[in-house]
Amino acid sequence: MSGPNTNYDPVEVAALDPAAIEGAVDAALAAAASADTLPALKAVRTAHQGDRSTLALANREIGALPPSAKAEAGRRVGQAKARVAQVLAARQAELEAERDARILVEETMDLTVDVPRRVPGRRHPNALVSERIEDIFVALGWEIAEGPEVEAEWLNFDALNLGPDHPARQMQDTFYVDPPGSGLVLRTQTSPVQVRTMLDREPPIYVLCPGKVFRTDELDATHSPVFHQFEGLVVDEGITMAHLKGSLDAFVRALFGEGTVTRLRPSYFPFTEPSAEIDCRCWVCEGRDASCRVCSGTGWIELGGSGMVNRRVLRASGIDPDRYTGFAFGLGVERSLMLRNGVPDMRDIVEGDVRFNRQFGMEI
Template sequence: MKEQLEKIEALAKQELESCTEIKALDDLRIKFLGKKGELTAILKQMGKLSAEERPVIGQLANKVRADIEEALGSKLASLKANAQAAKLAEEKIDITLPGKRAPFGKLHPLTKVENEIREIFIGMGFNIADGPEIDDDYHVFEALNLPPDHPARDTQDTFYIEGTNETVLLRTQTSSVQVHVMENQKPPIRIISPGRVFRSDAVDATHSPLFHQIEGLVVDKGITMSDLKGTLEMLMKKLYGNDCKLRFRPHHFPFTEPSCEVDISCFNCGGKGCSMCKDEGYIELLGAGMVHPKVLENCGIDSNEYSGFAFGLGLERMVMGRYDINDLRLLYENDVRFLEQF
């Protein structure tokens, strides 16, 4: 049995010497020292020895176990050190190489044009107003002179909040911000209210259930349609250059009287007529008009003393015209190949 123990120790050290992986090292530990290992198998035969032999063989077995465990520990430490050295060599950074420049993020085209519009209006003395995206029926519709049976209030066009009996909704226009401002601020008022609006529209090249509007409102004594026209012409010439032309057409909105649609000379043909403008030379851009007296009165403003104008333009349409984009969906798909062009 003594020779068997010595043979096991020699074999264990030999196999440990050639071991190159930590997993293989654990397999060797089980092979020699495990419950079913070779050393354990020898120790199970101790009962066959005489009383004089047992202490001698037991002492030798303990020494063999201790020697193998020590060899295992030493080999494990060596393998870990080698693995760490290999990892450090693989991850070594050559500090003499030129660095890699991290790509910089850019403003989204919607944000870029909105910031430009904000700066233009701030330069004309306007303030920026904000309001809730979830609002009540009164501020979104009734205060703006939209009766209950108006088509814009149909549930097919509006996202109502469930369980509110159609009294709370996602705003369909930022005109609701104008109502909040007029209720809490006495004239003179000169504001724009950029923000997100929501309508139950199908997604296609020109429509989205979420889009952006920029509403403008001026209320003061002696405000006329010519003030509205001058303000919009200033805005468009700042954005598109002095060569752009505006066309004002009579229209009807419940919250303005008189009302108008404002068109801009075609970005593509400059007014000559093409497929983009359907040979009209102009592209519909925004709606505007003089604030309806009833809207002023609903907000506690004396319509005999004050007048005002309002307009609402779609930011997406402004961006598409500015950058010659023909599909609104490109602005929301977050395709880096598209966005990095701006």
């Protein structure tokens, strides 16, 4: 700002020249008229009403005028600023109205149009089958027991009568946990949970041990390196193979339907003696259709392994084998799902395609 001008001559103060002020107003009005968007109008407002605009500079020069000239110059500049502000406000209202009208057209919602229903979630059929099996045994008065998936080698093998040279302990079947010699494996079965249960409590013991297990198998139509199984264990006084057979019959009737029965075929497992494979009568053809795809015409479907708990296993778990006896069995959850629901390929179960889960809904 310049100092007091005692010899005031309006012509010499260029910013206050009426022609200059009128020119600034005309430029502002033209710029406002040409602004076709709100951001463009904001730029016009900054250029013509901001601190560096022509009218703002003229307004600052008024303070340097003598008192006799301030009134006229102030009125001239004030009227100019008011005209610019009025035009800018009117243009602001016009552009906002245009924007609102455009939004109403572009973002119109037809409330009469049907919207797609949100598809409800689906639980994995493995979880559904596992819970169904657990409910069956809980209804029989059994308990559910669980254990860690990274297991001590002693619990996974030695306590189950699987000696150091047993083939199941080799790398082709078992995932060992680094570093070598750690004594830890990814459990190959849920049998270690049975051993833990026998070590932790006194008989009578009636438990079902469900869980995830790991083996070095390739993923194909019938195998997976990670799968689920459930194992049953009973230890009490006077337990015989007849109790095993009765428990299995009750289980298959509840899972596969009334009239389903089981049979036991002699077999060998290190942790049971005697041992037996579990078969159940085909619930589709009941042995009357030689072309049945479920049982391949045999009338029987293999479910898993079973037997009386080996005396060595009882002794390793701190239980007197002369007083107590027990039985154990193991079946695969995926296999039960495939048999019960006609799933032809193990990969359908594990690959995570939601379309596979959707067909099972929330319960089976």
